[in-house]
Amino acid sequence: MEDNILVEEIEFTEDLYKKSIEENTFEEDLEHGIGDEIDGNS
Amino acid sequence: MEIVKMLVPESKYSIKCPYEMNPEFIIIHNTANDASAMNEISYMIGNNNKVSFHCAIDDVRVVQGVPFNRNTWNATDGGNGKGNRKGIALEICYSKSGGERFEEAEKLTAEYTAYLLKQYGWGIDKVKKHADFYPVKGCPHRTLELGWQRFLNMVQSYLDGQQQNNNTNNNIESGSDEPVRTYQNGSTSENVYADTDCTKKIGSLNPREACDCFGIFKDRAMVRYIVTGTDNYKIGFCKWLGGVK
Numbered sequence: 001m002e003d004n005i006l007v008e009e010i011e012f013t014e015d016l017y018k019k020s021i022e023e024n025t026f027e028e029d030l031e032h033g034i035g036d037e038i039d040g041n042s
Numbered sequence: 043m044e045i046v047k048m049l050v051p052e053s054k055y056s057i058k059c060p061y062e063m064n065p066e067f068i069i070i071h072n073t074a075n076d077a078s079a080m081n082e083i084s085y086m087i088g089n090n091n092k093v094s095f096h097c098a099i100d101d102v103r104v105v106q107g108v109p110f111n112r113n114t115w116n117a118t119d120g121g122n123g124k125g126n127r128k129g130i131a132l133e134i135c136y137s138k139s140g141g142e143r144f145e146e147a148e149k150l151t152a153e154y155t156a157y158l159l160k161q162y163g164w165g166i167d168k169v170k171k172h173a174d175f176y177p178v179k180g181c182p183h184r185t186l187e188l189g190w191q192r193f194l195n196m197v198q199s200y201l202d203g204q205q206q207n208n209n210t211n212n213n214i215e216s217g218s219d220e221p222v223r224t225y226q227n228g229s230t231s232e233n234v235y236a237d238t239d240c241t242k243k244i245g246s247l248n249p250r251e252a253c254d255c256f257g258i259f260k261d262r263a264m265v266r267y268i269v270t271g272t273d274n275y276k277i278g279f280c281k282w283l284g285g286v287k
Contacts, residue, residue, distance in 0.1 A: 004228030004282040005157075009047045012107075016048075017088025020081035034073055034086075034093060034133065 043153065043230035044103040044281070046080070050087045050094075058087070058094040059112035061127060067168040068155055069117055069129035069175070070193070071095065072137035072182035079135050079147075083107035095131035097154070101146035102233060102243050104154050118176035125175035130158065137184040144184060146246075152193060153231055156200030166198050203229075203249070224287045225255035225265045225280065232285070234278035238262045244278050245269065255286050 020026075026034070050058050073082055082098035083105045094114040097106045108114050110130055117125020134151045136144040155169060162168075171190065172181035180186060185193050227247040236242040238260040245267070247253065253267035262279035263286050269276055 003284060004230055004232055005043045005045060006281055007045045007047060012048050012051060012084065012087050014088065016080070016084040020077065020084040020088065024075065024077035024081050024085070026075055026077065026085055034071070034075070034082075034095070 043150070043157070044233060046103055046105045048080075048083055048087070048105060048107060050108055054087065055112065057090055057092060059108045059114055061113040063111055063113040063127060065110055065130045065162070066124075066128040067130070067164070067170050068158060069125055069131050070151070070155070070169065070171045070182050070185065071116065071131060071133045072184050073098065073133045073135050074138050074181075074183060076136055076138045079103060079105040082133060082135060095133050097131070098133045098135055099147055099151045099154060100135040101143045101150065104150065117172060118179060123175060125170075125172070129170065129175075134182060134185065137182065140184050148185060148188075148193065149196065150231070152196035153200045155197045157230065159197070159201060166194060166201065169194060169197055200249075223255040223257065225253050225263055225285045226287055227251045227253075227285050228282065232280050232282055234265060234267070234276065234280055235262075236278055238279050240279065240281060245276050247280070258283060258286060 075082065077085070079098040079100040086094055087107055092115050094108055095116045096108045096110060096114055097104055113127050114131050115126055116131035117123055117129060119125045132151055132155065134144070135147045159165065159168060172179060173186070227250055229249050231249060232247045233243050234245045234247060236244045240262070247267060251267065253265050256264040256266065259279070262281065263283055264277065265280055266275055266277045268274070
């Protein structure tokens, strides 16, 4: 492990998921970025 | 460098990362959103879409959501595609609007990519992009606009350890009874914050950079460093206390 790498482990919670939706609109851009590519990953 | 591990629960493995994986390379993505790394990973884990990636990286930290020994649905090359089954997927945040936050996120991604390459004993040839597996999708869109070779050069410079800056300033007069100390940064970039709670990042120290240190306050090192390329200084707080000399 490098000397000044700080690793923190936390647990995922539903509250964090709700917070992410409240704070951001997640674009499902099929041309760029993260997309909901149901067929692409099947 | 700050890394947060918030790994997807095993109950969602069947949706997000159903197969064990021996990684063979790294795949770079841009999110095309304006969310922080924590929010990107939280949203990825929380929804039930068959879309996933290992890490999101913003201007402050790396957040890992899937273990590297599990596959993710990131490369759009199908259930048996090499991208989806062999690549460690890194998403660079803030690419929708770009700007300084994105540039800092890209820089941290280059540093983290170099860190992973060293961990696995890989060379720069193991850094791929999403478009290598699914050309229709122009991802990572903003990184490609700015130049893919430029990004690879950033990774290479971290690999070579060229992001070193021994910036010491000996012309400091101490204005109190406390002598001015030295902060010698470690081998990765270190965030500098305006507050001791470390919620407002104002900059970062390069690997191996040295600067003035005014002591430890509320378990944080108070540093003064010169902003690269300018004659200006910033004063702030660092988490890693090992640098205080």
